[in-house]
Amino acid sequence: MTRLVPHPVLSASLVLLWLMLTRFSLGYLILGTALSLVAGWAYSALHPAKPRVRRWRVIPRLVATLLWDIILSNINVARLLLTEGRGTRRSAFMQVPLKITDENALAVLAIILTATPGTAWLEYVADTGTLVLHIFDATQADHYRDVIGKTYEPMLMEIFE
Amino acid sequence: MAEHNLFLLLACLPFATSLILLTLPQGARGASSWLSALSMAGGLAVLFAFLPEIQAGNVLRARLEWVPSLGMNMALRMDGFAWLFATLVLSIGLLVVIYARYYMGRNDSLPRFYALLLAFTGAMQGILISGNVLVMVVFWELTSFMSFLLIGFWHQGAAARDGARTALIITALGGLCLLVAMLMLGHAAGSYDLGMILRAGEKIRAHSLYGPMLALFLMGAFTKSAQFPFHFWLPGAMAAPTPVSAFLHSATMVKAGVFLLVRFAPVLGGTEAWFFAVTGAGCVTLVLGAVVALYRHDLKGLLAYSTISHLGLITALAGIGGRVALLAAIFHICNHAVFKASLFMAAGIIDHETGTRDMRRLSGLFRPMPYTATLAIVAAAAMAGVPLLNGFLSKEMFFAEAVDWHNGTWLDDALPYFAIVGSSLSVAYSLRFIATVFFGPQATDLPKPPHEPPAWMRRPVELLVLICLLVGIFPALTLGPIINTAARSVAGADMPYYKIAVWHGVNAPLMMSLAALGVGTLIYALSAKSISDGPEGPFLLHRIRGQRVYDWLLFRLTWRLPRLALRWLSTEALQPQLRLLVLTAIAVACGALWGALSFASDLRLHAPNPGFGLLWLVGAACAIGAAWQAKYHRFAALVLLGGAGVVTCLTFAWFSSPDLALTQLLVEVATTVLLLLGLRWLPKRRSEIAEDKLLPAKVRRARDLVIAVIGGLGIASIAFAMMTRPLISNLGDWFLGNAYYEGGGTNVVNVILVDFRAFDTFGEIAVLAIVGLTVYALLRRFRPAPESVEAPDQQTLADSPSLDDYLYVPSVVMVWMFPVLIMVAGYFFFRGHDLPGGGFAAGVTLAIAFLVQYIGTNVRWVESRITVLPIRWMGIGLLVSVATGMGAWLFGYPFLTAHARYVHIPLVGEVPAATALLFDIGVFATVVGAVVLMLVAIAHQSLRASRRREMDEAAAARKEVA
Amino acid sequence: MSPLQAVPLFIAIPVAIMVVLGSTLTLIGALGFARLTSFYDRLHAPTLATSWGTGGIIIASALMFSVIEGRAVIHEFVIGLCIVVTTPVTLMMLARAALQRDRAERSPVLPEDMQLRPQHPEPPAQG
Amino acid sequence: MSATILTIALGYAQVALALAGCLAGTRLLRGPRAQDRVLALDALYVSIMLLFLVTGMQLGTAFFFEAATVIAIMGFVTSVALAKFLFRGEVIE
Amino acid sequence: MEIILSAAIGILSASGIWLVLRPRSFQVVIGLCLLSYAVNLFIFSMGRLTPGAPPIMPKGGFIDPTLYADPLPQALVLTAIVISFATTALFLVVMIVSRGLTGTDHVDGKERSQ
Amino acid sequence: MISEHMIIAPILIPFVTGALMLLYDDRQQREAKFWLSIVSTAAQLLIAVELVVRAKTGGDISDAEGISFYLLGDWAAPYGIVLVLDRLAAMMLVLTALLAIPSLVYAHAAWDRQGPHYYSLFQFLLMGLNGAFLTGDVFNLFVFFEILLAASYGLLLHGSGQLRVRAGMHYIAINLAASLLFLIGVSLIYGVTGTLNMAHLANLIAQVSVEDRPLLHAGVAILAVAFLVKAGSWPLSFWLPTAYMAAAAPVGAMFAIMTKVGVYAILRLSMLLFGETGGASTGFGASVLIVLGMATVLFGLLGVLSSQGLGRMAAHSVLISSGTVLGITGFALAGGGPAMLSGALYYLIGSVLAAGALFLLIEPMNREDGGIAAMLALTADAYGLDDTDLDEVPDAGLDIPAMTVLSICFALCVLMLAGLPPLPGFIGKLAMVQALIAQTALPAGLAWAFIVLLIVSGFATLIGMARIGIQTFWASDIALPRVLALEITPVIGLLVILALTSLKAEAMLRYTTGTARALHDTEAYAYGVFATPRVADRSEDPAP
Ligand code: NA
Numbered sequence A: 001m002t003r004l005v006p007h008p009v010l011s012a013s014l015v016l017l018w019l020m021l022t023r024f025s026l027g028y029l030i031l032g033t034a035l036s037l038v039a040g041w042a043y044s045a046l047h048p049a050k051p052r053v054r055r056w057r058v059i060p061r062l063v064a065t066l067l068w069d070i071i072l073s074n075i076n077v078a079r080l081l082l083t084e085g086r087g088t089r090r091s092a093f094m095q096v097p098l099k100i101t102d103e104n105a106l107a108v109l110a111i112i113l114t115a116t117p118g119t120a121w122l123e124y125v126a127d128t129g130t131l132v133l134h135i136f137d138a139t140q141a142d143h144y145r146d147v148i149g150k151t152y153e154p155m156l157m158e159i160f161e
Numbered sequence B: 001m002a003e004h005n006l007f008l009l010l011a012c013l014p015f016a017t018s019l020i021l022l023t024l025p026q027g028a029r030g031a032s033s034w035l036s037a038l039s040m041a042g043g044l045a046v047l048f049a050f051l052p053e054i055q056a057g058n059v060l061r062a063r064l065e066w067v068p069s070l071g072m073n074m075a076l077r078m079d080g081f082a083w084l085f086a087t088l089v090l091s092i093g094l095l096v097v098i099y100a101r102y103y104m105g106r107n108d109s110l111p112r113f114y115a116l117l118l119a120f121t122g123a124m125q126g127i128l129i130s131g132n133v134l135v136m137v138v139f140w141e142l143t144s145f146m147s148f149l150l151i152g153f154w155h156q157g158a159a160a161r162d163g164a165r166t167a168l169i170i171t172a173l174g175g176l177c178l179l180v181a182m183l184m185l186g187h188a189a190g191s192y193d194l195g196m197i198l199r200a201g202e203k204i205r206a207h208s209l210y211g212p213m214l215a216l217f218l219m220g221a222f223t224k225s226a227q228f229p230f231h232f233w234l235p236g237a238m239a240a241p242t243p244v245s246a247f248l249h250s251a252t253m254v255k256a257g258v259f260l261l262v263r264f265a266p267v268l269g270g271t272e273a274w275f276f277a278v279t280g281a282g283c284v285t286l287v288l289g290a291v292v293a294l295y296r297h298d299l300k301g302l303l304a305y306s307t308i309s310h311l312g313l314i315t316a317l318a319g320i321g322g323r324v325a326l327l328a329a330i331f332h333i334c335n336h337a338v339f340k341a342s343l344f345m346a347a348g349i350i351d352h353e354t355g356t357r358d359m360r361r362l363s364g365l366f367r368p369m370p371y372t373a374t375l376a377i378v379a380a381a382a383m384a385g386v387p388l389l390n391g392f393l394s395k396e397m398f399f400a401e402a403v404d405w406h407n408g409t410w411l412d413d414a415l416p417y418f419a420i421v422g423s424s425l426s427v428a429y430s431l432r433f434i435a436t437v438f439f440g441p442q443a444t445d446l447p448k449p450p451h452e453p454p455a456w457m458r459r460p461v462e463l464l465v466l467i468c469l470l471v472g473i474f475p476a477l478t479l480g481p482i483i484n485t486a487a488r489s490v491a492g493a494d495m496p497y498y499k500i501a502v503w504h505g506v507n508a509p510l511m512m513s514l515a516a517l518g519v520g521t522l523i524y525a526l527s528a529k530s531i532s533d534g535p536e537g538p539f540l541l542h543r544i545r546g547q548r549v550y551d552w553l554l555f556r557l558t559w560r561l562p563r564l565a566l567r568w569l570s571t572e573a574l575q576p577q578l579r580l581l582v583l584t585a586i587a588v589a590c591g592a593l594w595g596a597l598s599f600a601s602d603l604r605l606h607a608p609n610p611g612f613g614l615l616w617l618v619g620a621a622c623a624i625g626a627a628w629q630a631k632y633h634r635f636a637a638l639v640l641l642g643g644a645g646v647v648t649c650l651t652f653a654w655f656s657s658p659d660l661a662l663t664q665l666l667v668e669v670a671t672t673v674l675l676l677l678g679l680r681w682l683p684k685r686r687s688e689i690a691e692d693k694l695l696p697a698k699v700r701r702a703r704d705l706v707i708a709v710i711g712g713l714g715i716a717s718i719a720f721a722m723m724t725r726p727l728i729s730n731l732g733d734w735f736l737g738n739a740y741y742e743g744g745g746t747n748v749v750n751v752i753l754v755d756f757r758a759f760d761t762f763g764e765i766a767v768l769a770i771v772g773l774t775v776y777a778l779l780r781r782f783r784p785a786p787e788s789v790e791a792p793d794q795q796t797l798a799d800s801p802s803l804d805d806y807l808y809v810p811s812v813v814m815v816w817m818f819p820v821l822i823m824v825a826g827y828f829f830f831r832g833h834d835l836p837g838g839g840f841a842a843g844v845t846l847a848i849a850f851l852v853q854y855i856g857t858n859v860r861w862v863e864s865r866i867t868v869l870p871i872r873w874m875g876i877g878l879l880v881s882v883a884t885g886m887g888a889w890l891f892g893y894p895f896l897t898a899h900a901r902y903v904h905i906p907l908v909g910e911v912p913a914a915t916a917l918l919f920d921i922g923v924f925a926t927v928v929g930a931v932v933l934m935l936v937a938i939a940h941q942s943l944r945a946s947r948r949r950e951m952d953e954a955a956a957a958r959k960e961v962a
Numbered sequence C: 001m002s003p004l005q006a007v008p009l010f011i012a013i014p015v016a017i018m019v020v021l022g023s024t025l026t027l028i029g030a031l032g033f034a035r036l037t038s039f040y041d042r043l044h045a046p047t048l049a050t051s052w053g054t055g056g057i058i059i060a061s062a063l064m065f066s067v068i069e070g071r072a073v074i075h076e077f078v079i080g081l082c083i084v085v086t087t088p089v090t091l092m093m094l095a096r097a098a099l100q101r102d103r104a105e106r107s108p109v110l111p112e113d114m115q116l117r118p119q120h121p122e123p124p125a126q127g
Numbered sequence D: 001m002s003a004t005i006l007t008i009a010l011g012y013a014q015v016a017l018a019l020a021g022c023l024a025g026t027r028l029l030r031g032p033r034a035q036d037r038v039l040a041l042d043a044l045y046v047s048i049m050l051l052f053l054v055t056g057m058q059l060g061t062a063f064f065f066e067a068a069t070v071i072a073i074m075g076f077v078t079s080v081a082l083a084k085f086l087f088r089g090e091v092i093e
Numbered sequence E: 001m002e003i004i005l006s007a008a009i010g011i012l013s014a015s016g017i018w019l020v021l022r023p024r025s026f027q028v029v030i031g032l033c034l035l036s037y038a039v040n041l042f043i044f045s046m047g048r049l050t051p052g053a054p055p056i057m058p059k060g061g062f063i064d065p066t067l068y069a070d071p072l073p074q075a076l077v078l079t080a081i082v083i084s085f086a087t088t089a090l091f092l093v094v095m096i097v098s099r100g101l102t103g104t105d106h107v108d109g110k111e112r113s114q
Numbered sequence F: 001m002i003s004e005h006m007i008i009a010p011i012l013i014p015f016v017t018g019a020l021m022l023l024y025d026d027r028q029q030r031e032a033k034f035w036l037s038i039v040s041t042a043a044q045l046l047i048a049v050e051l052v053v054r055a056k057t058g059g060d061i062s063d064a065e066g067i068s069f070y071l072l073g074d075w076a077a078p079y080g081i082v083l084v085l086d087r088l089a090a091m092m093l094v095l096t097a098l099l100a101i102p103s104l105v106y107a108h109a110a111w112d113r114q115g116p117h118y119y120s121l122f123q124f125l126l127m128g129l130n131g132a133f134l135t136g137d138v139f140n141l142f143v144f145f146e147i148l149l150a151a152s153y154g155l156l157l158h159g160s161g162q163l164r165v166r167a168g169m170h171y172i173a174i175n176l177a178a179s180l181l182f183l184i185g186v187s188l189i190y191g192v193t194g195t196l197n198m199a200h201l202a203n204l205i206a207q208v209s210v211e212d213r214p215l216l217h218a219g220v221a222i223l224a225v226a227f228l229v230k231a232g233s234w235p236l237s238f239w240l241p242t243a244y245m246a247a248a249a250p251v252g253a254m255f256a257i258m259t260k261v262g263v264y265a266i267l268r269l270s271m272l273l274f275g276e277t278g279g280a281s282t283g284f285g286a287s288v289l290i291v292l293g294m295a296t297v298l299f300g301l302l303g304v305l306s307s308q309g310l311g312r313m314a315a316h317s318v319l320i321s322s323g324t325v326l327g328i329t330g331f332a333l334a335g336g337g338p339a340m341l342s343g344a345l346y347y348l349i350g351s352v353l354a355a356g357a358l359f360l361l362i363e364p365m366n367r368e369d370g371g372i373a374a375m376l377a378l379t380a381d382a383y384g385l386d387d388t389d390l391d392e393v394p395d396a397g398l399d400i401p402a403m404t405v406l407s408i409c410f411a412l413c414v415l416m417l418a419g420l421p422p423l424p425g426f427i428g429k430l431a432m433v434q435a436l437i438a439q440t441a442l443p444a445g446l447a448w449a450f451i452v453l454l455i456v457s458g459f460a461t462l463i464g465m466a467r468i469g470i471q472t473f474w475a476s477d478i479a480l481p482r483v484l485a486l487e488i489t490p491v492i493g494l495l496v497i498l499a500l501t502s503l504k505a506e507a508m509l510r511y512t513t514g515t516a517r518a519l520h521d522t523e524a525y526a527y528g529v530f531a532t533p534r535v536a537d538r539s540e541d542p543a544p
C-alpha cells in the first residue's frame, strides 16, 4: 500500500484538485486517481520522507484565523495606501527569532505572512533561525511579533512537530 | 556497315587507348609508347582504308544518337578535307610518339603523357570528323582542356602553369563564343548537321544574326589559331615538352582554328565583313608574328612566332575565300605542319643535347651534330620558302592570290605588300635560326657537350624533311590529288582540278618570292648584330607584349574588379543583410500594394474596449522599452519582453482563442527561463561602446528607426485592411462544421491539430526534436567566454548566503508544485480534444514541472532522485506518433487517418477513444523530451563550469600538498 | 440572450459586490505599487491583489457560473489556491535578492542593522 | 436588472483591472531596479489573470479559465527564475 | 478594436525590426521574439476578429460558422508558436556559444572595425 | 496496398529512421546507425525511382496525367493536407537521395564523430527536403521548410568551432527572419482566399476580386522573398557562401540541394498561381525573377572569380546555378515556353550533383598533415569532462594515388560547373540557350543578355576553378594527402552519376520536357486534387 500510494494525503488532495478542475464523474474520478498515483510516485521520488501532520484538527482553526487576519490587513493596508499622502506612515524591518525549524511549517508560515498584506517575508537565516520581515506599518511591529510568536507558531508546531 | 563501324573505331581508338594507358604503371615506358604508336598507326590504317571512297569524292558518315532533341548527335562525317587533315594529325602524331619516347626524361610518367597526348589527338580528330557542329564544339573544348593538361605537363615550373592556364582561358573563351555562334548557325540553318549548314550558306548570310554570329565564330577561330590579338597564348605554350609543342604547332590545336575558317569560308565567307575581319587579322598576324619571331632569342620562341605568322598567312587565304585561295590554304596547312613539326623536333634535339634553347649561347653546332643540322637547315629553308621545298609552293600560291584576286577594297590592294613583308621577314628569321645556331664559332659554355641524338629521335625529323623535299619537287605526284580532293570537298564538287606545279614561268609571284628572299637576307644581314644584343623583341614593341596586356587585363577583370565589385555589392556582416531582407520585403509589398491597397467600403469594426486598449498601451510600451533596453540592460529587456508577451496572450484570449492564450503563456514561461539561462553566459558589458555616441552610429540608428517605422506601418496597415474586410467563406468554416461530426471533438483547433491537419503537427514535433538535438550537440562543445567561467559576482560576495540557505523555504513549495503540475499536465492533455489544451500544452507543462524542480533545488539534487532521459522521450514520442499515423494503413486508410468512437465502459459510461489521443501522446512525449533537453542542456553548463572549478581547486590543493 | 440575464438578482448583487471589491483592491494595490517610493514598501502592494483581490473575483466567478451552469463550479478555487501557495515563493525570493543587492551596494535604503545578515549568536568555532 | 448590475460591475472591474495592469506597467517600464521590474511583471500577470476571470464572467464563458489557471500556476515560475537570477546570477546550478 | 490590434502589431513589428537590425546578438534575440509576437498576432488577425466565440462546438446541431472565430489561423499560430519557440532557443544557444568562442556579443563575431 | 502509400514513404522512412536512432547509444552504436542510415537512404532512393516511373506513366491510385495525390488523414482536398507527386517532385526526390547516399558514406569517414546525433539530423534533413518537394499545401510547406532548416542548422553547427558558429548565427538569424516573412505571406494568402491548398489556390486565383488582388499579390511577393532567401537570390544571399563554406564537407554537399528547395518552391508556386490560368495575375513577378536571376548569376560569377578558397568558390557556383534556374523560371513565367524550363531542370540536376561532389572534394584537397584526427581533436570537448569522442580514429585509408584521382574528380566537377562538354552542365546550358534563341515571346535583348551571362558565368567558373586547381595540384609541393576510400568513393559515385546523366541526356531531357510541360499546364494539378476520392467514400461506393 505504501509502495503504491506513498503519500496518501497528497494523492487524495490531488484527486480533489482534479475534481475541482474537471467536473465530477466516475470516469474523471478514475482518471484523476490514476494520475494522482503517478504524481504521488513522482513526488516520492523527490521526497521519500512523508511530512508528518500530527494534529489535523488544528488546521480549521488556523484557516479561520488566517482568513480573518487577511481581511483585516487588507482593509488596513488599503487604507494606508489611499491615505499615504498624509505621510504619517513609516515602514520598518524587523527580526523575529523563530522556534519552528520544520521546513514545511516554515513554508506554511511564509504563505500565511505573504497572504496577509502588510508583512513581507524577506529572509530566513536557517543557521540562526531568524526571520527578517518587512512591515508596511512600523507601528504594528509588536502586533506582528505577537501574532507570529503567539498565534501562528504554536499552531504550526502543533500541526507539524 | 563495316565502314560505319570502322569510322566509329577511328573516332574512339585514341580515347580508348588513352584510358588503357592511364591504367599502366608509371614505369611502363616501352609498352606505353608501343601502344600509343600502334593506336596512331591503327588510325592511319583505317584512314587509308577510306582513301578510295574519299578519292571518289564521297562523304563518309556515321551516327550515334546522343541528344537528338537538342539536335546534338554523335554524327561523324568525313570528306576529303577532313581525311587529309586527319591523316596529317595522325601521322605527325605517330612521329611525335616515337620522338617523345626518347625525348621524355626518366622521371616523367610516359603512360600519363601518352594518355594525354592520345586524348588530345582524339579530340582534335573529333573536331575534324564531327558531322554536327555542336559535337564539333564539344571536341573543340576538349582540345582546349587536353592541351591545357599537356602544356602544364611539367607543372613544377611556373612558366608551364601560366602558359597552360593562359592557353586554357583564351581557347576556352573562344570555344564558348564558338558554341554560341554554332547555336546561331544552327538556328539560322534549321539544323546542327554540318552537311546541312554547309549547304545553307545563303540563308545564313542573309540571317539577321549574321553579324554577331560571324563575330563569335571568328572569336572562336582566332583564339584557337592564335591570330592577333589572341596570339600570345601560343608562345606561352612552348613551356610544354617539345613533342607537345611540335604537335600543337604543326598539325593540331592552332590548326583547328584555320580548319574551322577554311571549312566555313563557303558558308560565312564571301562578304566584305568576312574578308576584312579574316584577311585583315591574317595579314596583321602574318607580319607581326614574323617581326617578333625575328627578335626572339629562344629557339622555340622563334618557331612559335613563326607559327603565328604562318597561321596569319593561312587565315588571310581563308579570308579571301576563293577556290584557289582555299586550296592554297589547305596546301599550306599541310606544308607548314610538316616543316614546323620537323623544326620543333630539331629544336627539341638541340635543347635536349645542349641543355639550352637560347640562340645567343648556341653557336656552331654544325660540327658536333651535322645530321641534325642538315635536317634543320632544310626544314628552315622550307619555312623560308626556298624553291624546291614545299613551303615555297604554297607561299607562291599565296602570292598569286594576293596579286590576282580582287574585290576592290583597300585591303585587297594592300595584300601583295603584306605578303612580301611577311615573306621577307620569314626568310630573315629562318636565316637567323640557321646562321646563329649551326654556324659561327662553336660554343664552349653550353650546359652539356653537344653531340648527335639517339638515332630514333632523329628518324621522325628525317622522314619529315624528306617529305618537304618530295612535296617541294614533285607536288603533283605527291600531294596534288589529295589536296584537290580536299579543296573540292570544301569549295564545291564542281571545282576544276588545280595542278600544282613547281614552275609556272616567270611571273609576278616568282618575282615576289625572289624579292622576299633577297630582302629577307638583307634584313638579317643588317640587323643580326643588333638583334642578338638587343632585347627579346623589336624596337619599342617588346615593351607592349600581348602576354603582359593579357596578364594585366586578366588580373583586373578576374580578380581585382570582382573583388572590388563584391566589396560594394555584398557584405559579410549580418546587420546589412537583415536590413536588406527587411527592405526587400517592404519593397515587394509596396510594389504589390502601391496605389492599389484599398480598404473595405464597409469596414468590419468592433467597438474598442477601454480595458483592452489600456493594456495594449502597456504592451506597446513594453515592446518599445524592450527595444530601448536590450543593449545595456538585458535583464530589463527580458522582463519587458515578458510584459509584451503577456499582453499578446491576453489578445488571443480576448478574441476567442483560449488554446492560443494557453500555449503562448506556457511557451512564454519556457522562453523566459531559457533566455535567463542564456544570460548567465553573456558577461556584462563592462564599458559602454565609445563609438556608440558618435555621429555615424547615430545616423545608423536613425536609418534603422526609419526602416522599422515603415515596416511597422506597413504591416499594421495590411493587418488593418485584412481585419476589416468582410468575412469570406474559407476552410475554417468547413472545419467548424465538421470538427464534431467528422473529427469527433468539439475543440476545433485541437481537431485541426491532431486530425485535419495533423501532418503539420507531425512536422512540428520533428522540428522540436531536431532543435533539441542541435542544442544538445552544440552545448556538448560549449566553451564559455573566459569572463563567465567563474561563478557569477553574486555568488562571490563576502556575505552571500549559500544556495541551500536561499532556497530553504521556497524549495519546499516548489517541490510541492511538482505533483500539482503533473496533474495539471494530465488535465490539459485529456481535455484537449474537446476543450482548450492538448498534447503540446501538457508537454510544456510537464517540462516546466521538471524545470521548477531544477530551479527550486539544484541539478545534482534533482538528478540523483529522478532520471529524465529526454532524448529517449523524444525518440519514443516521435515513434508513437508515426506509429499511430501508420496504424491507419492496417485498415486501408492513408497515413494519419484518425478514428474516433465512444467506448462504453461499465459504471463509467461513454468514454471517448480516439486514435488522435494516441497521436497526442506522441506529441506530448516529444515536447517533454525536447523542452527538457534544451533547458537541461543549458542548465548543465553551470554544473560543468562548477565541476571544472572544483577540479581546478582540487588540483591546486594537491599541488600545494606536494 | 446574454448569459448575465440568467443570473437571479439575489446572486447578482453579491457577485457584483465581490467583483467590485476584488477589482478595487487590486487597483488600490497597483496604485500603491506605482506610487510607493521604496522597493520594500512596494513589496506589500501586490499582496492586495493576490489576497482579497483574487479572492473576491474567484468567489464571484464561482458563484455566477454555479448558478448559470446549475452545478457547483469550483474550479476557480484552484486558481486561488495556487496564487496563495506560489506568491510567497516569488516574493520571498525576490525580496532576498533585493536585500542582497542592497547590502552589496551598502544602500542607504537599508537601516544599519540590516546591512549585514543576521549573525549566529555564537559563531561556530573553527574546528 | 441583474444583467444591468452585473454589466456595470463587470465593466467597472474590467477597467479597474486594466488600470491596475497599466500601473504595474508603468513600474515595469520605470523600474528603477531590476527587482521592481520583476515585481511589476508579477503584478501585471495577476492583473491580467483577474481580467481573464472578469471577462469570462462578462461573456458568460468558461474559456478564459485555462489561461487564468496557467497564469496562477505557472506565472510564478517566470518570476522565481528572474528572482533567482538576480540573487545568484544563474537560474539553475 | 481593429485599430488597437493593428497598431499593436505595428508597434511590435517596428520594435522587433529595429532590434533585429542591431549589432548585439541579445538584441537580435529579443527582436526575433517581438517579431514572432507580431507575426503570430498578424496570422491570427487574418481570420478577422471575433470576440467571445471560441471555436469550440456544441455536440451536434447545425453550426453557423460566421458566429465563431476562425479556427484555422489559430491552429496555424499554434504551430508557429511552437516552431518559433524552438528556433529562438536555438538562436539563443548559438548566441552564447558564439560569445564564448569569439569573445564578443557582436553578431558578426567581431567588433565593427574602425 | 503498399504502393498506395509509397508517396509518403520518402517522408516517413527518414522520420522513422531518425527517431529510431535516438534510442541508440550515440557512441557505441554508431556503426549500426550508419548502416541503418544507409539502408534507409537506399530505400528512399529506390522508392524515389519507383515514384519517377509512376510519375512518368501515371499512378495507379488516382491518375491525373501522371500526377498522384495522397490525402493525409483521408480528408478530401482542400480541407486536409495533400501530398502531390508529379514529375517535378519525383525528380527532386531522386536527386535528394542520390546526393544523400554519397554524403552519408563520406560522413562515415570521420565527420559523424564530430558531434552527437549526426545521423538523426541527417535523416530529418532528408525528411524535410522530401516533404517540401511533396506537399501540396502552403502552410505544410512552411512546416517542412522549418524541418529542413532546423536540421540544416544542426548539421551546419555540427562539430562547432568558431567559423561554423559565426556562420551558423548569420544563417539562423536570416532564415528566422525569412520564416517570419513566410508566415506573413501564407497568412495573407489565407486571409484573401480562405485556403492553403495550392491546387485550390490555383483554381481560386482567377476569381479574386480587384480590391483583394493587391493584397494577394503582396502576400505572394512576401512569400517569394522568403523563398528567395533560401534560393540564395541576390541581394539576399550574402550569408550563403560563408555558411556553406563553414559547414562540414558532407553537410556542404547536402546544402547543394538546399538552395534548390527555394527555387523549387518558387517554380512550383509561380507556375501554379501565375501561369496561364492566373487570370489578371498571369505573369506576376516574372520580370522580377528574371532580373534577380541575372543579378544572382552575376553575383555568383563575381564571387567565383574573387574567391581565394575552393569552399567559397563552390558556394558561389551554387549561387550561379540557382540564379540560372531562377531566371529561367522568370522567362517561363513570362511565356517563354517549356523548352527552356526543361533545360533548366536538367541543368539543375547536374549542377546539384557536381556541387555536391565538389564540396566533398574540398576537404581532402586542402588537407594539411595531421589528417582527420587533428580535425576531430580541434572540436573536442572543451572541458575534457566527457569522454572524448576520439575513441576510434578512422583507419580505412586506401593507398590510392590520391593526387591523380582527386585531380581527375576535380577536373570533372569544373567541367560540369563551367558548362563545358561533355558533362550535363554543357547540355543543360545548351538546351537553355537553344530555347532562348528560338523563343519569340520575350524581348530579344533580355534573352541575349541572359545567354551572355550564362556563357560568361561558365567561363568565370573555369577561370576561378582553374586557378585553384593549378594551385592545389600543380603549384604546391606538399606531400600527397592521405585520402580514405570512404571519402573518394562517394565523389567517384557522384561523378559516375553525372556521366550517366550526360550519357542518358536524351531520356532525361524527355523527362524534364514532360515536367516543364506539366508545369505549364496547371489544369491537371489544379483539378486532379479534387478528383481524388477519399478512401472512406470509395468504400461506401459499391465496388466495381
Ligand atoms: Na504579506
Ligand code: NA
Binding pocket: B659, B749, B750, B753, B832, B836, B837, B838, B839
Ligand atoms: Na490544443
